[in-house]
Amino acid sequence: MPLPLGFTDSPAELLRVGTGFHLTAEPTNAAPGFSGKKADGAAALAARAPVLAQLQEQLFAESRYGGQKSLLLVLQAMDTAGKGGIVAHVVGSVDPQGVRLTAFKAPTEEEKAHDFLWRIGPAVPGPGIFGVFDRSHYEDVLIHRVHGWADPAELERRYAAINAFETQLAAAGTRVVKVMLNISADEQKRRLLARLEDPTKYWKYSPKDVDERVFWPDYMDAYQKAFERTGTAAAPWHVVPADKKWYARLAVQEILIEALASLNLQWPAGDFDVRHERARLKST
Amino acid sequence: MPLPLGFTDSPAELLRVGTGFHLTAEPTNAAPGFSGKKADGAAALAARAPVLAQLQEQLFAESRYGGQKSLLLVLQAMDTAGKGGIVAHVVGSVDPQGVRLTAFKAPTEEEKAHDFLWRIGPAVPGPGIFGVFDRSHYEDVLIHRVHGWADPAELERRYAAINAFETQLAAAGTRVVKVMLNISADEQKRRLLARLEDPTKYWKYSPKDVDERVFWPDYMDAYQKAFERTGTAAAPWHVVPADKKWYARLAVQEILIEALASLNLQWPAGDFDVRHERARLKST
Numbered sequence: 001m002p003l004p005l006g007f008t009d010s011p012a013e014l015l016r017v018g019t020g021f022h023l024t025a026e027p028t029n030a031a032p033g034f035s036g037k038k039a040d041g042a043a044a045l046a047a048r049a050p051v052l053a054q055l056q057e058q059l060f061a062e063s064r065y066g067g068q069k070s071l072l073l074v075l076q077a078m079d080t081a082g083k084g085g086i087v088a089h090v091v092g093s094v095d096p097q098g099v100r101l102t103a104f105k106a107p108t109e110e111e112k113a114h115d116f117l118w119r120i121g122p123a124v125p126g127p128g129i130f131g132v133f134d135r136s137h138y139e140d141v142l143i144h145r146v147h148g149w150a151d152p153a154e155l156e157r158r159y160a161a162i163n164a165f166e167t168q169l170a171a172a173g174t175r176v177v178k179v180m181l182n183i184s185a186d187e188q189k190r191r192l193l194a195r196l197e198d199p200t201k202y203w204k205y206s207p208k209d210v211d212e213r214v215f216w217p218d219y220m221d222a223y224q225k226a227f228e229r230t231g232t233a234a235a236p237w238h239v240v241p242a243d244k245k246w247y248a249r250l251a252v253q254e255i256l257i258e259a260l261a262s263l264n265l266q267w268p269a270g271d272f273d274v275r276h277e278r279a280r281l282k283s284t
Numbered sequence: 285m286p287l288p289l290g291f292t293d294s295p296a297e298l299l300r301v302g303t304g305f306h307l308t309a310e311p312t313n314a315a316p317g318f319s320g321k322k323a324d325g326a327a328a329l330a331a332r333a334p335v336l337a338q339l340q341e342q343l344f345a346e347s348r349y350g351g352q353k354s355l356l357l358v359l360q361a362m363d364t365a366g367k368g369g370i371v372a373h374v375v376g377s378v379d380p381q382g383v384r385l386t387a388f389k390a391p392t393e394e395e396k397a398h399d400f401l402w403r404i405g406p407a408v409p410g411p412g413i414f415g416v417f418d419r420s421h422y423e424d425v426l427i428h429r430v431h432g433w434a435d436p437a438e439l440e441r442r443y444a445a446i447n448a449f450e451t452q453l454a455a456a457g458t459r460v461v462k463v464m465l466n467i468s469a470d471e472q473k474r475r476l477l478a479r480l481e482d483p484t485k486y487w488k489y490s491p492k493d494v495d496e497r498v499f500w501p502d503y504m505d506a507y508q509k510a511f512e513r514t515g516t517a518a519a520p521w522h523v524v525p526a527d528k529k530w531y532a533r534l535a536v537q538e539i540l541i542e543a544l545a546s547l548n549l550q551w552p553a554g555d556f557d558v559r560h561e562r563a564r565l566k567s568t
Binding site for chain 2: 061064065084087088091092095096097099101103134189192193196199200202203204205207210213214267268269270272274277278280281282284
C-alpha cells in the first residue's frame with residue numbers, strides 16, 4: 001500500500017518499539033515521517049478516513065462469511081495525552097456497527113476479586129470487529145508498579161500472563177495494535193490549565209490528575225519496563241509523539257490502516273446465484 | 285431551540301404518530317417539514333452534526349456529576365430501509381465514547397428460554413449514554429405477529445409488558461425515541477437489486493430478504509398495531525419517510541436534537557476551587 005501524501009516513511013515502522021528503545025529519549029513534539037504542517041495533517045486525516053472505514057467494512061463483511069479476523073487497538077497514555085481524541089476523531093470515522101469500545105476504569109470489587117485478566121477476556125473483539133481498549137490490562141503493570149500495589153514477582157507474573165494472552169489472541173485471528181501516546185509533562189500541564197480556563201471543560205478536570213504528576217518519572221519507568229517485557233512480534237508497541245494532537249491522530253490512523261491492509265481483506269463473493277436472485281426479486 | 289435552515293416545521297412533531305394514524309396512507313417518498321433538496325439536506329446534516337455531538341457531550345458530562353439522564357433511540361424498519369445508514373451517518377457523528385449500540389439479531393437458545401424482555405434490560409443505556417437499538421423488543425410483536433409465532437393473547441401481553449418497561453425506563457431518566465423508517469416495497473426492490481449489481485455489496489444481500497417480501501402487507505399491519513398499542517406519551521413513535529435516505533437521516537438527527545434539547549442539559553460547574561487548582565498545578 002503506497003504511503004499517503006505528506007508521509008515520507010511509514011509511521012507504523014518508525015514508531016514501533018524495538019531493541020534499545022528508551023522512552024525518555026523520545027521526542028514528544030515531533031512528527032516522524034510526516035513532512036507537512038498542522039493543516040496538511042488535518043487534510044490527510046480527512047482524506048484517509050474513508051480508507052480506514054472501507055478496510056474496516058471489509059473486515060466486517062468477511063466475518064459474515066466465516067472470517068475470523070479482528071482488530072484490537074490498545075490505547076495507553078498519561079492523562080490528557082489524547083486517548084479520547086483518538087477515539088473521537090480516528091475510531092469515530094469508522095461505522096459504529098463494527099466497533100466495540102471498552103473504557104477500563106478502576107476495577108469494581110467483583111473485578112478485584114478475580115485475576116487482572118478476568119475482565120479483559122470478555123471485552124476482546126469478536127470476528128469482524130474493531131475493538132478499542134481505552135486503558136487496558138496494562139494498568140495492572142503501570143499504576144500498580146508506580147504505587148507498589150504489586151511486588152516485583154507479581155509484576156513479572158503479570159508480564160508473562162499478558163504475553164501468553166496476547167499471543168493466543170493473535171493466533172486466534174486478532175491483529176493486536178498497542179499504542180502509547182507520548183506527551184511531555186509540560187504539555188500535560190498546559191492541557192490541564194486549559195481545562196481550568198474553560199467552564200465547558202471543568203467536567204474533564206480532576207484534582208487527582210495534579211496529584212499524580214509527582215509520579216511522572218515513575219510512570220515513564222513503568223512504561224519503559226512494560227515495553228521491554230511485552231513488546232512481542234505478535235503484539236508490538238508503538239510510541240506516538242502526542243504533543244501535536246494532529247500528528248498523533250494521523251499516525252494512529254495510518255498504523256491502523258497498515259494493520260488492516262496487511263490482512264489482505266477481500267469482499268465476500270456471496271453464496272447465491274446473482275442472476276437467479278435478480279429474476280426472483282423482479283418477480284416480487 | 286430554533287429550527288435549522290431548510291426546516292419549515294419540526295420533524296419531531298410532524299412525524300410523531302398520533303391518533304388516527306394509518307401507516308399505509310403515509311407517503312414514503314416525501315420530506316415533511318423540509319423545503320430544500322438533496323444537496324441542501326446533506327449540507328444541513330453536516331451543519332447540525334456538531335449540535336447533536338455537543339448535546340450528547342453535555343449529557344455525558346452531566347452523568348459524571350451525578351446526572352441520571354440518558355437517551356435511547358429504538359430503530360425499527362423493513363430490510364434495506366436504512367437503519368445502518370442512520371447508525372453510520374447520524375449516530376456516527378457523535379463521540380463513540382458516549383454511545384452504546386446494540387444490534388438485536390435472532391435470539392440465541394438461552395435468550396429464547398427467557399421472556400422476550402430478558403435480553404433487552406441489560407442493553408439499556410446507563411447515565412449519560414446515548415443508547416441505540418438496531419432492532420429491538422419490537423421484533424417480538426412484529427415478525428412474531430406476521431408468522432404467527434405468538435397468539436393474539438400473547439401479543440397483547442407483550443404490548444402491555446413493553447409499555448410497562450418503557451414507562452419505567454422513562455421515569456428513571458431515559459428519553460425514549462422510537463423511530464420506524466418507512467420505505468415502499470418498490471424502493472426496497474430497487475435497493476436489493478442495487479446490491480446484486482455491486483460485488484462490494486453482495487455480502488449485504490440475503491436470499492431470505494426476497495422470501496419475506498410476500499409478507500409486506502402483514503408487516504405493515506403488524507407495525508400499525510404496534511403503533512396503536514405502544515405509542516405512549518412517555519415513549520412516542522415517529523414514522524420517518526425513508527425512500528429519500530438523505531431526508532430520513534436529517535429527520536432522525538433533528539428528532540434526536542430536539543429530544544436532547546428538551547432535557548435542558550448544563551455543563552457541570554465542577555466541585556473544585558478553580559483558582560486553587562490553577563496555583564497547585566503551576567507549582568508542579
